[in-house]
Amino acid sequence: MRDLIERIRDFNRERDWEQFHSPKNLAMCLAAEVGELIEQFQWLTEQQSHDLGPARRAAVEEELGDVTLCLLNLADKLGVDVLDAAGRKLEKNKAKYPVHKAKGRADKYTELG
Amino acid sequence: MRDLIERIRDFNRERDWEQFHSPKNLAMCLAAEVGELIEQFQWLTEQQSHDLGPARRAAVEEELGDVTLCLLNLADKLGVDVLDAAGRKLEKNKAKYPVHKAKGRADKYTELG
Amino acid sequence: MRDLIERIRDFNRERDWEQFHSPKNLAMCLAAEVGELIEQFQWLTEQQSHDLGPARRAAVEEELGDVTLCLLNLADKLGVDVLDAAGRKLEKNKAKYPVHKAKGRADKYTELG
Amino acid sequence: MRDLIERIRDFNRERDWEQFHSPKNLAMCLAAEVGELIEQFQWLTEQQSHDLGPARRAAVEEELGDVTLCLLNLADKLGVDVLDAAGRKLEKNKAKYPVHKAKGRADKYTELG
Numbered sequence: 001m002r003d004l005i006e007r008i009r010d011f012n013r014e015r016d017w018e019q020f021h022s023p024k025n026l027a028m029c030l031a032a033e034v035g036e037l038i039e040q041f042q043w044l045t046e047q048q049s050h051d052l053g054p055a056r057r058a059a060v061e062e063e064l065g066d067v068t069l070c071l072l073n074l075a076d077k078l079g080v081d082v083l084d085a086a087g088r089k090l091e092k093n094k095a096k097y098p099v100h101k102a103k104g105r106a107d108k109y110t111e112l113g
Numbered sequence: 114m115r116d117l118i119e120r121i122r123d124f125n126r127e128r129d130w131e132q133f134h135s136p137k138n139l140a141m142c143l144a145a146e147v148g149e150l151i152e153q154f155q156w157l158t159e160q161q162s163h164d165l166g167p168a169r170r171a172a173v174e175e176e177l178g179d180v181t182l183c184l185l186n187l188a189d190k191l192g193v194d195v196l197d198a199a200g201r202k203l204e205k206n207k208a209k210y211p212v213h214k215a216k217g218r219a220d221k222y223t224e225l226g
Numbered sequence: 227m228r229d230l231i232e233r234i235r236d237f238n239r240e241r242d243w244e245q246f247h248s249p250k251n252l253a254m255c256l257a258a259e260v261g262e263l264i265e266q267f268q269w270l271t272e273q274q275s276h277d278l279g280p281a282r283r284a285a286v287e288e289e290l291g292d293v294t295l296c297l298l299n300l301a302d303k304l305g306v307d308v309l310d311a312a313g314r315k316l317e318k319n320k321a322k323y324p325v326h327k328a329k330g331r332a333d334k335y336t337e338l339g
Numbered sequence: 340m341r342d343l344i345e346r347i348r349d350f351n352r353e354r355d356w357e358q359f360h361s362p363k364n365l366a367m368c369l370a371a372e373v374g375e376l377i378e379q380f381q382w383l384t385e386q387q388s389h390d391l392g393p394a395r396r397a398a399v400e401e402e403l404g405d406v407t408l409c410l411l412n413l414a415d416k417l418g419v420d421v422l423d424a425a426g427r428k429l430e431k432n433k434a435k436y437p438v439h440k441a442k443g444r445a446d447k448y449t450e451l452g
Contacts, residue, residue, distance in 0.1 A: 227340065230422055230425055230426055230429075233426070233429055234429065237429060237432065237433065240438050240442075241436060241438055241441045241442055241443070242442050242443040243441075243443075243445075245443070246445045248385035248388050248389060249380065249388040249389060249391075249399075250380045250383055250384075250385050250387075250388035251385065251388075253373075253376055253377055253379075253380045253388075254377070254380075256373055256376065256406070257373050257374075257376075257377050260366075260369055260370050260373045261370075263366055263369065263370075264366055264367070264370050266366075267362065267363045267366045267367075270363055271363075272361035272363050272364065273361075274363075275361050275362040275363035275364075275366075276361060276362060276416075278417070283417075286362075286417065286419075287417075287419050287424050287427075288424070288427075288428060288431075290410070290413070290414055290417075290419055290421055290424045290425075291421070291424035291425045291426075291427060291428030291429075292425075292428055293369070293410060294410065294421040294422070294424060294425035294428075295425050295428060295429060295432075297403070297406060297407065297410065298425065300403070301403055303389075304391070304396075304399065304403075306400050306403055308403055308404075308407040309340060309343055309407070311400050311401070311404035311407060312343060312403075312404045312405075312407035312408050312411065313343055313346070313404075314400075314401075314404060315401060315404030315405055315407075315408060316343075316346055316347065316350060316404075316408060318401075319350065319408075320350065323354060325353050325354055328354045329353075329354055329355050330354070330355040330356075330358070332356075332359045
């Protein structure tokens with residue numbers, strides 16, 4: 001991940017694009033890329049979303065790549081380590097959704113989500 | 114990252130939540146979490162988004178954590194390595210936005226984006 | 227709709243919120259509200275999304291209200307009539323997805339979407 | 340608006356697309372289209388977002404058309420009148436953000452939003 005972040009920095013620096021990369025704008029970039037990912041899944045059934053054909057799968061992988069680039073770019077700009085942030089949030093979620101209450105219940109999950 | 118993915122799997126397994134985690138649904142989870150991140154930035158100026166106060170910063174870190182959890186969960190379900198996917202996309206972007214054409218130009222970037 | 231737009235303008239003017247309402251920011255507001263709508267649907271099956279219980283239905287209606295407020299606010303700021311814009315887009319879609327090619331095909335729809 | 344909703348229904352019926360149009364899927368359609376709208380604004384300054392050039396403006400109008408089509412399609416499927424829902428939400432917001440507390444304050448707005 002460190003290596004990839006370095007490559008993203010180089011990519012931006014070479015193109016002089018850092019001037020556009022306020023956290024606000026990068027959050028928008030992330031939302032735009034997630035919109036493209038959603039577009040890939042919007043008319044699929046849940047079952048179909050498990051079994052993507054090769055063309056759809058390639059498109060989804062590309063969108064996942066875009067989403068990851070925006071996310072790392074944004075987090076790097078803010079000095080946030082996404083793995084740390086995710087690990088901390090996972091611990092919070094363990095407390096918020098205790099196994100005995102949340103087991104098998106999507107409603108609980110959504111309501112609090 | 115491997116370790117975090119394992120922890121996400123355990124978290125889901127303990128709560129019997131895998132039944133809800135079709136890639137389609139996890140893509141929606143990602144969109145919902147990115148919506149919460151956008152909410153943090155929506156009324157800030159670009160400058161303010163660089164200099165977050167402590168309360169806002171903590172909220173943003175938490176949302177980045179949520180986004181990362183959804184993204185890793187989705188990618189894991191599809192068997193995609195997000196760092197690989199991002200690295201490949203970065204190479205594609207280098208070809209798509211050659212330095213001599215893209216330098217300092219957000220219009221080029223957006224138009225092709 | 228004219229009446230509602232007038233009420234939105236009054237609401238903003240009374241709170242002196244027009245200063246925050248650049249089209250860029252209002253587009254973010256729309257994305258944040260759509261994220262909340264997506265949250266309501268993320269763990270539902272498609273069938274469940276047709277048959278919402280009363281609590282979920284009330285929450286969805288409220289989110290649809292928020293999305294509409296942001297959309298009208300944004301369009302008003304840009305001087306766009308959303309019904310005109312939608313009508314024109316519908317005509318374009320008729321040409322883009324001719325009945326004999328698009329009938330019953332979600333793949334066509336997504337691919338071109 | 341009634342007329343436009345009728346035209347959307349006809350459009351869907353002719354293409355036999357109603358089978359794909361669960362509220363869940365239409366919420367995803369809305370998120371995907373809002374992603375495209377966000378893409379138009381992501382690298383613009385707030386000032387630039389007020390003064391769109393003709394090409395950008397045409398693109399934004401088209402995306403606003405798409406967003407409106409998805410929103411009306413979704414609301415129609417659920418039997419919700421978006422203007423009613425928005426009007427009710429506006430009244431709620433008046434109570435939630437009283438003028439004397441909310442005046443000129445984006446922080447209040449975001450925090451509660």
